[in-house]
Amino acid sequence: MTSAGKVLYLVVCGAGPAGEIGTLVGLARQHGWIPQVVATPAALAFIDVPELERLTGRPIRSRYRSPDEPKPPRADAVIVAPATFNTINKFAQGIADTYALGVLAEAVGLGIPVVVLPFVNSALAGRLPFRQSVDRLREEGVSILLGPGAFEPHPPNGEAAPPPWHLTLTELARLSAKPHK
């Protein structure tokens, strides 16, 4: 699969770096994707909606459509960044109580590539439910960019490095180059 002209959903969660999601929009464009931002309700407090709509030329989606609204175009691939403790745990359990989680739940079932860039501190990352969520999602084929060489959790109340946004697109390119089973 090449990315040219394909729709990439960027699922943004409620964590500090959500305010920098414009960086990922720009990188996605450079890789040939058409970015569509999907925000969790919590993420709306962190992002500049009008600016992102101007950047992407598309409305930000953050809620399920009404039954009489047309279906949006389906994603060809999905990136979740920054991915919160909350969304990762709910995603692993198949909870779909936000539009973003609904997109993720269906994407895995449809075999659409999903890449997750977590942004959690070490207190949250060390919790058993989180570690189990990461393992379960990986078992289902979701790429979680967590660990050495990817996102490494920062200490609680400590300084956090900027997220390695570019790794999400490198990972998608790697997945796309793999022959489909």
Ligand SMILES: Cc1cc2nc3c(=O)[nH]c(=O)nc-3n(C[C@H](O)[C@H](O)[C@H](O)COP(=O)(O)O)c2cc1C
């Ligand atoms: C200022 C602020 C920063 C936050 N940073 C993080 C974070 O880095 N990681 C995280 O997992 N949650 C963080 N949270 C908590 C989430 O916003 C909260 O769990 C929320 O329910 C996440 O919802 P979502 O997963 O639907 O986006 C932060 C909250 C606030 C108010």
